[in-house]
Amino acid sequence: xxxxxxxxxNKVTEKGKDVELRCDPISGHTALYWYRQSLGQGLEFLIYxxxxxxxxxxxxxxDRFSAERTGGSVSTLTIQRTQQEDSAVYLCASSYRDxxxxxxxGPGTRLTVT
Amino acid sequence: xxxxxxxxxxxxxxxxxxxxxxxxxxxxxxxLHWLQQHPGGGIVSLFMLSSGKKKHGRLIATINIQEKHxxxxxxxxxxxxxxxxxxxxxxxxxxxxxxxxxxxGTQLTVNP
Numbered sequence: 439x440x441x442x443x444x445x446x447x448n449k450v451t452e453k454g455k456d457v458e459l460r461c462d463p464i465s466g467h468t469a470l471y472w473y474r475q476s477l478g479q480g481l482e483f484l485i486y487x488x489x490x491x492x493x494x495x496x497x498x499x500x501d502r503f504s505a506e507r508t509g510g511s512v513s514t515l516t517i518q519r520t521q522q523e524d525s526a527v528y529l530c531a532s533s534y535r536d537x538x539x540x541x542x543x544g545p546g547t548r549l550t551v552t
Numbered sequence: 553x554x555x556x557x558x559x560x561x562x563x564x565x566x567x568x569x570x571x572x573x574x575x576x577x578x579x580x581x582x583x584l585h586w587l588q589q590h591p592g593g594g595i596v597s598l599f600m601l602s603s604g605k606k607k608h609g610r611l612i613a614t615i616n617i618q619e620k621h622x623x624x625x626x627x628x629x630x631x632x633x634x635x636x637x638x639x640x641x642x643x644x645x646x647x648x649x650x651x652x653x654x655x656x657g658t659q660l661t662v663n664p
Contacts, residue, residue: 497651545594546593
């Protein structure tokens with residue numbers, strides 16, 4: 439079946455502009471995660487959605503970052519007033535449930551802020 | 553000190569060699585993942601384990617919960633195994649969310 443998809447695959451934006459990144463999880467997966475991989479650094483957790491529960495936003499680096507998950511499926515990560523340090527690959531992952539199930543990763547969106 | 557430490561950071565091997573990548577962690581976990589990231593950036597989950605040992609083809613993953621240590625072994629390595637291997641630990645079930653905390657990754661290069 440289809441895996442996790444993300445769009446766009448690449449995004450170049452000017453400093454100060456807002457961007458929206460989209461994630462389509464695997465159908466039926468109730469848990470959805472956003473991670474970030476900055477150049478030369480490891481992956482870091484951003485935000486986690488599980489069903490109708492309140493999201494775990496503890497990894498968001500600033501209030502310029504926000505995410506929504508509509509209808510328990512598609513998720514959008516929004517970065518307002520982008521800064522150069524926001525340049526990174528943003529990865530989305532989903533899993534069938536949040537406990538005891540593997541996470542399946544999307545291909546990522548490479549964001550470059552100029 | 554990172555909560556998840558991997559060693560080595562870089563590893564170069566000749567085709568056919570047996571490879572071991574190590575991961576140590578300092579926090580309580582519910583599970584440990586080994587991930588593979590190819591040069592194109594795609595990440596694939598290789599193993600998720602909470603005890604003992606798992607084997608898939610030429611890959612073997614072990615975990616020692618008491619020692620907070622896991623190893624990933626590759627037998628009969630091949631150039632196509634060249635990738636970054638990432639260890640990630642999952643927070644305990646009773647805490648909020650199932651966030652992963654990642655190691656820095658091990659860059660493996662297997663030469664023909």
